[in-house]
Amino acid sequence: MVAVLRACQPQPWTVLRHARCFTAHADGNVNGPSPRIAIIGSGPAGFYTAQKLMRDVEGTKIDMYEQLPVPFGLVRSGVAPDHPEVKNCQDSFNEVAASPNYTFIGNINLGHDLPLHLLAKYYDAIVFAYGASKDRKIGLVGEDRPYIYSARAFVGWYNGLPEYRNLNPDLTAGDTAVVVGQGNVALDVARVLLSPLDHLKGTDMTEYALDALSSSKIRHIHVVGRRGPLQAAFTIKEVRELINLPDVNFAPIPSHLFPADLKQxxxxxxxxxxxxxxxxxxxxxxxxxxxxxxxxxxKELRYSSTDPTRLEGVTFARTSLANPTSVASVVETTGETVTLATTTLFRSIGYKAEPIPGLAEIGADFDERAGTLSHDGFGRLIGLGTSSQLDTDGESSQRLRSRAQPGLYCSGWVKRGPTGVIASTMSDAFETAEGIVADWKRATELATQSLPPRDGWDGVKREAESQGLRLLPVHWDEWQRINAEELQRGESRGKPREKFGSLEEMLRAGQRSGS
Ligand SMILES: Cc1cc2nc3c(=O)[nH]c(=O)nc-3n(C[C@H](O)[C@H](O)[C@H](O)COP(=O)(O)OP(=O)(O)OC[C@H]3O[C@@H](n4cnc5c(N)ncnc54)[C@H](O)[C@@H]3O)c2cc1C
Known part of the structure; x- marks a missing residue:
């Protein structure tokens, strides 16, 4: 038996297969006159995909499923509180949500509260836009012990993400912290820890985080990376902000680490x-x-010999660049080690997407190596299946093949991996939407008759109820009540917003009046 895996490359036949099978009707007919689409995830990828679909095919109906009672993904729970201008994209998202063709179905964790397969027959297409909700680990012994925090948890905590409401990071253990990683999120963490508290008080950072930061003893931060200045992932705005923070020195970088001729x-x-x-x-x-x-x-975490819960330092292996003038240079270890004394460590080496339960059941495949859903390069999902074939010796064998999965798409970080800003997520979402529109148009051209439109959320709800599933969906009007209360709580504290940090508080606020 020979297993042959075909690479996940864009393939022209994929479009055709999708066009023929967009609606999964064997006779090639479509449910019309316009598609009904489920989007899983209400971050930038979900909203920009919805926006383009609704613009390009009149009458498109979008049901957007979100695990939290509140929308906007990392725009709410990731973007730093002192970067409010970045959140202006929410204005466009609010416009999408104002359409009568848009339905927000929050507080539903797809794959957990609601099986994925249940969605399939009620939609013409499903778009996975559920982001990257885990973080990568360094792989050190003891990484789960106290005083070590993932940047995702720390950022989620100060931004009011319910999952991390009880993180309660201890910022009082000592005056030096190490941040492992040199991307923008690492710099966000360092900036928040070093910023004057008065500056943060005027932002939408949660009150409990401001309290904890007010007693923080951290005064010195090492932001550590495996490679050199040329290879670092941060961008100029973020590093400039840190360099310019008042009352904060920036240690000079040894000159030999810079390429000889910057002009090149x-x-x-x-x-x-x-x-x-x-x-x-x-x-x-x-x-x-x-x-x-x-x-x-x-390389190694160092704990106190008298109190094994106390972090005392981190030992690093000194590396060298295989090709110092290349932005993509790999590193080699030199055999030398360096230990930095620290009491607190933040791990910021990237986010990670995970498969949600039930993907395989609907024919989708998660590429563990790439950390994304398997797709054709444009967001059309590809699943793995087997097919029989006759070998040269006349024996029948099974071959593992990638197969286009009609009606299934992905967008955003779960499509291209957890890198890129909101603008690149938007381009990526538009690309996926264009593929869906092309497939839909082709399918309608080929169809000989139009079937009744699909039921969408009404059908899903009916079937979920008949199966005894207890769903507590939060719709847009309830989110607007949560939003109004958060704004009001903020106003009374002289800040733009005071977020609810727990699901219970959010749900209570959503139901407070009117329902
Ligand atoms: C800490 C941090 C700071 C950043 N700061 C900036 C910045 O300043 N400027 C900038 O341009 N970009 C910034 N980015 C990048 C930007 O946030 C991303 O490009 C963008 O959010 C990715 O969008 P997405 O929709 O793919 O994922 P997300 O924004 O993560 O949205 C995914 C959504 O899916 C939901 N979801 C997950 N699983 C399920 C499920 N099973 N069922 C239902 N819903 C589910 C999640 O709750 C979430 O709402 C930052 C990223 C991080 C991590």
């Missing part, structure tokens, strides 16, 4: 390196400091 570099990289090289004049009166520590790979 593409402009964005050159500007970052010039900024890092320039650094900031040392201030003897500054009470806080931070450094970018390059060419260090975490």
């Amino acid at each position: 570099l593409p402009r964005p990289k050159r500007r970052i390196l010039e900024l890092l090289q320039k650094g900031r004049p040392y201030s003897a009166s500054a009470s806080r400091s931070w450094s970018l520590d390059f060419l260090l790979a975490p």
Whole structure:
């Protein structure tokens, strides 16, 4: 038996197969006149996919499922509170939600509260836009012990993500923290820890996080990466903000770490390196400091010999770059080690998508290596199936093949992996929507008759009830009540918003009046 895996490449036949099978009717007919689409996830990917679909095919109906009672994904629970301008994309999302063709179905965790397969017959297409809701681990012994926090948990905690309401990070163990990772999220963590509290008080950071930060003893932060300044993932805005923080020194970066001729570099990289090289004049009166520590790979956590719960330091393996002038250079270890004394560690080496239960049942495949759903490069899902074939010796064997999965699509971080800003997520969502529109148009051209439209959420709800599933959906009007209360709570504290940090509080606020 030979198993042959075909690479997940865009293939022209995929479109045709989808066109023929878009609605999964064997006779090729479609439910019309316009599609009814389920989107799983209400972050930027979900909303931008919905926006494009509703614009491009008149009458498209969108049911957007969201595990939380509140929408907007990482725009609410990830984007730093002191970057309110980034959240302006919510204005576009609100416009989408104002359409009578849009239904928000919050507080439903797909694959857990509601089996995925139950959706299939009530929609013309399902779009997976559920993001990357886990974080990557470094792989050190003891990584789950106290004083070690994932950036995802820490960010979720200060942003009011219910999952992390009880994280209660201890920021009082000592004055030095290490952040492992050099992306923008790592810099967000460092900036929040070093910012003057008065600056954060005027943001929508949760009150309990402000309380904890007010007693934080952390004064010095090492932001550590395996590679050099040229390879670091942060962008200029984030690093400039940190360098310019008041009352905070920035440790000079050794000159030998910079490429000899910065002028040869593409402009964005050159500007970052010039900024890092320039650094900031040392201030003897500054009470806080931070450094970018390059060419260090975490190797071992060091705990106190008298109190094994106390982190005392992290040992790093010194690395060197195989190709120092390449932005994509890999690193090699040198055999040298460096130990940084620290009492608190934040792990910020990336987010990770996970399969949701029931994917295989509906024919979808999760690519564990890539950490994304398997798709054709444009967001059309591909599943793995077997087919029989006759080998040259006349024996029948099973071959493992990738197969297009009609009517199933993906968008955003679960499609391309957890990298990229909201703007790139938007482009990515538009690409998926364009594929859906093309498939739908082709299917309607080929159809000989139009069947009645699909039932969408009404059908799902009916079937869920008949199966005894107890769902407590939160719709847009309830979210608007939650929103209004959060804004009101914020106003009374002199801040833009005070988020509810628990599901119970959110649900109570959603039901407070009118229902
Ligand atoms: C800490 C952090 C800060 C960032 N800051 C910025 C910034 O300043 N500027 C910028 O441009 N970009 C920023 N980004 C990037 C930006 O947030 C992403 O590009 C974008 O949010 C990805 O969108 P998405 O819809 O794919 O995923 P998400 O935003 O994660 O949305 C996914 C949604 O799916 C829901 N979901 C998950 N599982 C299920 C399920 N089983 N059933 C139902 N719903 C489910 C989730 O609750 C979530 O609402 C930041 C990212 C992070 C992590």
